[in-house]
Amino acid sequence: DQQVKQNSPSLSVQEGRISILNCDYTNSMFDYFLWYKKYPAEGPTFLISISSIKDKNEDGRFTVFLNKSAKHLSLHIVPSQPGDSAVYFCAASAMYGNQFYFGTGTSLTVIP
Amino acid sequence: GAVVSQHPSRVICKSGTSVKIECRSLDFQATTMFWYRQFPKKSLMLMATSNEGSKATYEQGVEKDKFLINHASLTLSTLTVTSAHPEDSSFYICSARANPSGGAEVGYGYTFGSGTRLTVV
Numbered sequence: 001d002q003q004v005k006q007n008s009p010s011l012s013v014q015e016g017r018i019s020i021l022n023c024d025y026t027n028s029m030f031d032y033f034l035w036y037k038k039y040p041a042e043g044p045t046f047l048i049s050i051s052s053i054k055d056k057n058e059d060g061r062f063t064v065f066l067n068k069s070a071k072h073l074s075l076h077i078v079p080s081q082p083g084d085s086a087v088y089f090c091a092a093s094a095m096y097g098n099q100f101y102f103g104t105g106t107s108l109t110v111i112p
Numbered sequence: 113g114a115v116v117s118q119h120p121s122r123v124i125c126k127s128g129t130s131v132k133i134e135c136r137s138l139d140f141q142a143t144t145m146f147w148y149r150q151f152p153k154k155s156l157m158l159m160a161t162s163n164e165g166s167k168a169t170y171e172q173g174v175e176k177d178k179f180l181i182n183h184a185s186l187t188l189s190t191l192t193v194t195s196a197h198p199e200d201s202s203f204y205i206c207s208a209r210a211n212p213s214g215g216a217e218v219g220y221g222y223t224f225g226s227g228t229r230l231t232v233v
Contacts (some may be wrong), residue, residue, distance in 0.1 A: 036224075042226050043118070046222070089155070100156075101155075
């Protein structure tokens with residue numbers, strides 16, 4: 001049973017515009033959420049996270065929003081750059097980093 | 113930063129043979145490593161938790177006799193796919209926690225290997 005879902009397998013955005021990647025989860029026990037970026041033939045690299053006590057976390061061009069009531073989080077990238085083209089995974093954890101549940105990923109293409 | 117090295121990156125094997133995948137922590141010691149599997153267009157699924165010096169903990173539905181895990185040292189865990197079948201073809205990836213005290217702001221200190229693409233023909 002997929003507890004973390006990313007319903008958009010792909011997204012194309014023009015350079016300089018905003019990229020919005022969405023993630024939904026079903027388990028109300030999840031309290032930490034992370035976004036990973038993955039290039040082909042490489043492992044995922046950590047990008048940004050948010051805990052359930054917050055509804056927003058910002059790091060440079062990357063902002064993650066959490067809506068606990070809707071069990072939904074999103075990653076905003078602005079402005080988008082061609083180097084941001086990659087697969088983005090969201091992940092959730094119910095305990096302090098002990099086990100992650102990953103979404104299926106969204107492939108972002110930023111068009112120059 | 114912390115590096116987890118995974119080898120091989122790609123392997124093709126015949127049905128019925130066994131394949132070993134190595135996961136090494138290069139600049140830190142890892143008492144625990146994690147093995148994930150990713151099917152095409154699917155998420156990374158945790159297969160098992162590898163514990164140094166003891167038996168691995170397998171997730172529900174993962175055959176422990178099929179996927180043998182050995183964690184003989186603090187820097188090396190291996191996953192052996194035994195009697196491989198085409199349905200075992202997948203992307204396997206390991207991770208380890210380089211910074212046990214790392215919080216959410218650093219992804220809890222987990223670092224992932226680059227993955228192994230296994231194709232069984």
